[in-house]
Amino acid sequence: ILNVEQSPQSLxxxxxxxxxxxxxxxxxxxxxxxxxxxxxxKSPEALFVMTLNGDxxxxxxxxxxxxxxxxxxxxxxxxSQPEDSATYLCAFAGNNRKLIWGLGxxxxxxx
Amino acid sequence: xxxxxxxxxxxxxxxxxxxxxxCRSLDFQAxxxxxxxxxxxxxxxxxxxxxxxxxATYEQGxxxxxxxxxxxxxxxxxxxVTSAHPEDSSFYICSAADISYEQYFGPGTRLTVT
Numbered sequence: 001i002l003n004v005e006q007s008p009q010s011l012x013x014x015x016x017x018x019x020x021x022x023x024x025x026x027x028x029x030x031x032x033x034x035x036x037x038x039x040x041x042k043s044p045e046a047l048f049v050m051t052l053n054g055d056x057x058x059x060x061x062x063x064x065x066x067x068x069x070x071x072x073x074x075x076x077x078x079x080s081q082p083e084d085s086a087t088y089l090c091a092f093a094g095n096n097r098k099l100i101w102g103l104g105x106x107x108x109x110x111x
Numbered sequence: 112x113x114x115x116x117x118x119x120x121x122x123x124x125x126x127x128x129x130x131x132x133x134c135r136s137l138d139f140q141a142x143x144x145x146x147x148x149x150x151x152x153x154x155x156x157x158x159x160x161x162x163x164x165x166x167a168t169y170e171q172g173x174x175x176x177x178x179x180x181x182x183x184x185x186x187x188x189x190x191x192v193t194s195a196h197p198e199d200s201s202f203y204i205c206s207a208a209d210i211s212y213e214q215y216f217g218p219g220t221r222l223t224v225t
Contacts, residue, residue: 004154034214036216041218042218043115043215043216043217043218043219044204044216045216046213046214046215049213091155097212098157099145099155099157099214101154101155101156103152103153103154104154
């Protein structure tokens with residue numbers, strides 16, 4: 001059974017704090033690792049698609065790294081803002097390209 | 112760009128009735144659409160993959176006669192939950208993929224069967 005795990009399950013930080021979450025996934029038959037941001041009552045929004053071991057991607061204050069050999073990815077948010085409050089989901093795509101999802105990390109940023 | 116709409120956003124129906132959920136890609140042609148379901152405190156689970164003009168491919172454990180999927184055009188796929196029961200109450204969300212296979216998600220449909 002393929003398993004994608006995310007930690008922590010939830011996180012509360014103060015505005016301005018930097019934070020990071022972890023996604024662990026199977027290290028075999030890897031095709032891609034996706035990060036999504038999902039705000040309540042909205043569509044999940046794609047943040048990053050990462051395919052190569054050692055990949056680092058950045059979008060504004062958010063960045064992500066990928067280690068396919070050990071099966072983990074980190075998502076970093078620098079200087080968290082209240083508008084960053086959302087659930088951050090990762091999804092593993094194997095060679096069949098089907099997405100297997102983690103449960104997400106729920107981030108709350110207090111002003 | 113890459114906007115996907117889903118309708119309705121919320122539906123309550125009586126046990127035994129059928130409910131249709133629409134998923135539309137508004138500004139691109141979706142070669143493939145995916146239907147997911149999420150039960151409380153669980154992760155998104157893929158139900159089926161549909162390609163325009165062909166039969167959907169269902170994941171193990173998903174009854175194709177209960178969850179009818181029609182993908183009649185490159186911008187529209189529908190999921191019909193037939194003879195709904197309370198255990199079908201869930202959050203259903205679709206995604207549409209372009210030729211790069213990147214998935215763009217709709218906002219989801221909350222189904223409650225009473």
